[in-house]
Amino acid sequence: MAVDTTEAAAATEAARQAMGGIGVSLARKEDARFIHGQGHYVDDVVLPGMLHMVIVRSPHAHARIKGIDSSAAMAIPGVIAVVTGELLAQHKLAWMPTLSGDTQAVLATDKVRFQGQEVACVIAETKYIAEDAAALVSVDYEPLQAITTPQQAIEPGAVVIRDEKEGQTDNKIYHWEAGDKDATDAAFARAAKVVSLETFYPRCHPSPLETCGCVADLDPVTGNATIYMTSQAPHAHRTLFAIVAGLPEEKIRIISPDLGGGFGNKVPIYPGYVVATAASLLIGRPVKWIEDRTDNLISTGFARDYYMDGSVAIDENGKFIGLRVNLLSDNGAFFADAQPSKFKAGLFHIVTGSYDIPAAHIVANGAYTNKAPGGVAYRCSFRVTEASYFIERLVESAAVELGQDPVTTRLNNFIQPEAFPYQSASGFEYDSGDYPRAMKVALDMLGYDELRKEQAEKRAKGELMGIGVASFTEVVGAGKGKDYDIAGLRMFDSAELRVHPTGKAILKLGVKSQGQGHETTFAQIVAEELGIPASDVEVREGDTDNTPFGLGTYASRSTPVGGAATAVVARKLRDKGKIIAAHLFEADVADIEFDHGKYNVKGSPDNVKTIQDIAFAAYTNIPDGIEAGLEGVTYYDPPNMTFPFGTYLVVVDIDKGTGQVKVRRMIAVDDCGVRINPMIVEGQIHGGLTEGFGIAFMELITFDDEGNCIGSNFMDYLIPTAWETPRFELGETVTPSPHHPIGAKGVGESATVGSPAAYVNAVIDALSHLGITNIDMPVTSDKVWAALRSKGVTE
Amino acid sequence: MKVTFEINGAEKSVDVEPRTLVVDLIRTKLGMTGTHIGCDTSNCGACTVLLDGRPVKSCTLLAPMLEGKTVTTVEGLAKGGKLDAIQEGFHAEHGLQCGFCTPGMMLVGKALIEANPHPTEDEIRWGISGNICRCTGYMNIVKAIQHAAAAKTAETAGVA
Numbered sequence: 018m019a020v021d022t023t024e025a026a027a028a029t030e031a032a033r034q035a036m037g038g039i040g041v042s043l044a045r046k047e048d049a050r051f052i053h054g055q056g057h058y059v060d061d062v063v064l065p066g067m068l069h070m071v072i073v074r075s076p077h078a079h080a081r082i083k084g085i086d087s088s089a090a091m092a093i094p095g096v097i098a099v100v101t102g103e104l105l106a107q108h109k110l111a112w113m114p115t116l117s118g119d120t121q122a123v124l125a126t127d128k129v130r131f132q133g134q135e136v137a138c139v140i141a142e143t144k145y146i147a148e149d150a151a152a153l154v155s156v157d158y159e160p161l162q163a164i165t166t167p168q169q170a171i172e173p174g175a176v177v178i179r180d181e182k183e184g185q186t187d188n189k190i191y192h193w194e195a196g197d198k199d200a201t202d203a204a205f206a207r208a209a210k211v212v213s214l215e216t217f218y219p220r221c222h223p224s225p226l227e228t229c230g231c232v233a234d235l236d237p238v239t240g241n242a243t244i245y246m247t248s249q250a251p252h253a254h255r256t257l258f259a260i261v262a263g264l265p266e267e268k269i270r271i272i273s274p275d276l277g278g279g280f281g282n283k284v285p286i287y288p289g290y291v292v293a294t295a296a297s298l299l300i301g302r303p304v305k306w307i308e309d310r311t312d313n314l315i316s317t318g319f320a321r322d323y324y325m326d327g328s329v330a331i332d333e334n335g336k337f338i339g340l341r342v343n344l345l346s347d348n349g350a351f352f353a354d355a356q357p358s359k360f361k362a363g364l365f366h367i368v369t370g371s372y373d374i375p376a377a378h379i380v381a382n383g384a385y386t387n388k389a390p391g392g393v394a395y396r397c398s399f400r401v402t403e404a405s406y407f408i409e410r411l412v413e414s415a416a417v418e419l420g421q422d423p424v425t426t427r428l429n430n431f432i433q434p435e436a437f438p439y440q441s442a443s444g445f446e447y448d449s450g451d452y453p454r455a456m457k458v459a460l461d462m463l464g465y466d467e468l469r470k471e472q473a474e475k476r477a478k479g480e481l482m483g484i485g486v487a488s489f490t491e492v493v494g495a496g497k498g499k500d501y502d503i504a505g506l507r508m509f510d511s512a513e514l515r516v517h518p519t520g521k522a523i524l525k526l527g528v529k530s531q532g533q534g535h536e537t538t539f540a541q542i543v544a545e546e547l548g549i550p551a552s553d554v555e556v557r558e559g560d561t562d563n564t565p566f567g568l569g570t571y572a573s574r575s576t577p578v579g580g581a582a583t584a585v586v587a588r589k590l591r592d593k594g595k596i597i598a599a600h601l602f603e604a605d606v607a608d609i610e611f612d613h614g615k616y617n618v619k620g621s622p623d624n625v626k627t628i629q630d631i632a633f634a635a636y637t638n639i640p641d642g643i644e645a646g647l648e649g650v651t652y653y654d655p656p657n658m659t660f661p662f663g664t665y666l667v668v669v670d671i672d673k674g675t676g677q678v679k680v681r682r683m684i685a686v687d688d689c690g691v692r693i694n695p696m697i698v699e700g701q702i703h704g705g706l707t708e709g710f711g712i713a714f715m716e717l718i719t720f721d722d723e724g725n726c727i728g729s730n731f732m733d734y735l736i737p738t739a740w741e742t743p744r745f746e747l748g749e750t751v752t753p754s755p756h757h758p759i760g761a762k763g764v765g766e767s768a769t770v771g772s773p774a775a776y777v778n779a780v781i782d783a784l785s786h787l788g789i790t791n792i793d794m795p796v797t798s799d800k801v802w803a804a805l806r807s808k809g810v811t812e
Numbered sequence: 813m814k815v816t817f818e819i820n821g822a823e824k825s826v827d828v829e830p831r832t833l834v835v836d837l838i839r840t841k842l843g844m845t846g847t848h849i850g851c852d853t854s855n856c857g858a859c860t861v862l863l864d865g866r867p868v869k870s871c872t873l874l875a876p877m878l879e880g881k882t883v884t885t886v887e888g889l890a891k892g893g894k895l896d897a898i899q900e901g902f903h904a905e906h907g908l909q910c911g912f913c914t915p916g917m918m919l920v921g922k923a924l925i926e927a928n929p930h931p932t933e934d935e936i937r938w939g940i941s942g943n944i945c946r947c948t949g950y951m952n953i954v955k956a957i958q959h960a961a962a963a964k965t966a967e968t969a970g971v972a
Contacts, residue, residue, distance in 0.1 A: 052899040
């Protein structure tokens with residue numbers, strides 16, 4: 018019988034779409050509540066008897082506290098309490114541990130150490146009353162000299178910021194090295210050429226549109242503590258609350274409701290959470306604390322603030338043979354980097370990037386300054402962003418010095434596809450990659466050669482046009498557990514899958530979406546593995562009472578770790594299904610075959626039991642000796658990180674008179690392994706490219722000499738709107754991760770990691786013939802104009 | 813003081829302090845939490861509502877300014893269980909991720925295509941430039957508004 022292959026293929030495709038498995042751009046299941054305005058964010062939580070908390074913050078960057086007078090505030094009707102550090106100290110809560118093993122003041126007792134530091138909290142019947150009263154809390158300060166750069170901080174004789182720490186006699190936090198110094202020195206000794214770059218990755222802020230906050234509800238009768246909280250890691254936070262506050266862990270329930278973005282900002286524990294919880298315990302009523310935007314920008318987790326200089330040693334054939342990098346990190350007043358590695362500068366030592374550099378040596382130093390603490394990864398895997406920026410900028414400098422096209426320099430030095438798994442000089446094992454292929458796809462999309470011709474023509478006419486290249490390598494998906502932990506909690510993640518008698522399922526995860534679309538993507542993994550349509554799989558996250566323990570969502574780890582756990586648990590259930598199918602077919606388990614939700618006995622492909630039949634039987638007709646039910650849980654400890662990569666190309670035109678940079682085109686070719694929902698993946702890349710654009714051209718948290726934060730609201734901290742944001746052209750290659758169950762790698766942060774260097778390289782490419790080799794971010798018109806003016810190009 | 817206005821088709825008369833911000837009135841007094849607060853300085857647009865059909869930032873309006881006016885919030889978009897074209901557009905084109913900016917974006921988009929049924933991409937980008945999205949990079953928001961504009965045009969053509 019002739020088979021109409023076209024019809025059969027169409028039927029298969031229709032079935033695939035209906036199932037919503039891997040590779041289908043399924044419209045998002047979670048959209049319904051958001052487009053109806055029924056998303057449930059923490060500020061939407063209203064409890065009976067709920068009080069409101071506002072934080073009184075320091076106007077000084079560095080000052081001794083001589084006294085706090087809260088009598089005027091307490092006199093306002095409706096004010097319930099003013100909490101100070103002194104009160105917290107009585108409960109041993111004035112200080113708390115940070116995620117980097119340091120301590121941080123919850124409410125200042127001795128000194129304030131940055132502008133915006135938490136000094137007191139007013140708790141009142143309404144938010145308006147609390148705001149009024151906060152303005153009346155009178156704090157007597159004795160201002161001290163403020164230190165606003167790490168260079169000042171490490172000068173001998175600098176005033177000691179952390180004088181409360183025993184044995185701390187200067188402002189140094191850490192000294193840390195990676196790689197092989199001797200081998201690197203030897204490489205530099207035999208180099209034909211050495212190219213250097215000094216650059217600064219300035220302080221910026223994740224600024225999710227929803228700020229941080231919580232509602233703490235401690236029941237004095239039962240002792241139950243329910244805390245609604247903007248948390249990217251609710252389980253880890255519950256354990257930390259248990260340890261820090263001494264609350265019994267089984268009584269603590271952390272609910273992270275819908276999050277209005279996170280980007281790393283909602284990983285740390287902030288003083289506001291701790292005080293609201295303590296206040297609810299002491300007062301016996303629920304307490305809500307929601308930051309305003311200024312609170313968010315001046316006190317919660319900033320990102321970057323890395324001063325980097327280094328050199329690449331190049332042999333006579335143009336091959337990179339050694340890399341040296343020095344890093345000076347501004348960590349603010351408390352070392353509170355949110356990162357789970359044992360390395361002091363996170364994963365910064367992946368700074369060899371996409372290049373086969375046989376010797377590398379990285380020296381990192383951290384310093385305290387009178388600035389907000391944080392060091393969160395703003396859409397980044399623990400400092401890989403700074404590393405990627407540095408190496409991609411340095412390679413640009415090398416190309417200029419070598420008189421090469423920057424594409425040639427990269428192709429000459431890429432780790433080659435056959436070299437994977439690749440052991441890097443600084444200690445990473447890259448799982449997979451094909452860098453030349455991603456580069457080729459990007460060049461073809463752009464029409465690179467034609468644009469180089471156009472650039473030459475324009476240059477001859479005195480017009481400024483640049484093409485920026487960046488070929489980044491990401492490192493995401495922490496663990497593995499033995500190398501990565503938060504306060505000892507190993508970086509595995511979890512999935513619990515329950516298939517009900519009617520064949521519908523609930524999937525509960527230890528990770529937590531902040532907009533990434535987990536309710537859709539993870540249902541698609543179940544659909545692929547088990548053959549239950551994605552529409553029949555409900556995904557639950559963010560409630561510690563009702564989900565298995567996991568370490569949360571940041572560093573693009575949900576799909577690499579939680580996604581792997583989901584695939585593995587689905588396969589466990591599939592295998593149990595075979596036992597049940599064998600019972601129903603009265604056949605041997607070894608003879609049962611499974612294909613996309615259908616079981617059959619080998620040789621009888623037309624007589625099938627569906628996964629729905631099997632689920633029903635799991636509760637109604639179970640073989641002797643087998644437990645009822647179709648449920649399972651998996652805790653997945655990844656064998657390695659995953660290493661997404663890509664090539665980004667940017668074309669800019671620069672106005673000589675004003676220094677204005679216009680991004681004409683932006684090509685982004687990403688390889689994140691297997692794409693589960695291509696629509697969601699592309700949405701993630703769009704978002705990351707936009708945040709990267711903001712960082713490259715607009716976003717800056719800076720300080721004056723007295724430590725006043727410049728950039729404390731959205732009028733000063735500039736975020737890209739639709740008007741500035743470029744149009745993006747996306748491409749892809751697919752190199753599956755060899756160790757991930759479905760070959761996925763994670764994608765949420767690649768674009769923020771890879772794009773800043775591409776944008777800046779485009780500007781430098783337009784200007785390098787004038788002798789302009791570096792402009793630090795954000796590359797604003799005034800900086801470009803000043804650089805042009807210094808070369809006599811503009812008046 | 814007492815303020816009387818219409819919101820999503822229902823007349824309301826509420827007692828408020830004159831200094832109450834409209835966004836707080838809507839969220840706290842009326843319990844409609846689809847209108848969000850993102851910046852307090854009129855920069856982000858998460859609090860956007862329609863006042864007599866025009867998009868305004870409700871974090872910068874005082875409650876008495878509502879007297880006699882008509883307010884539309886995200887809760888008033890769907891009618892009789894049927895989504896507004898702008899809601900359909902955002903869902904179909906993946907115009908939202910975390911959802912926090914979405915109510916304001918949809919209301920601005922709706923007002924935009926009511927004033928200009930066939931906007932160009934630049935007109936849309938300019939029209940929504942008072943609203944910040946941190947997740948989507950705007951490409952799909954633009955498509956969502958185009959989707960809604962096309963649907964409305966088709967609907968009008970169908971009626972004619």
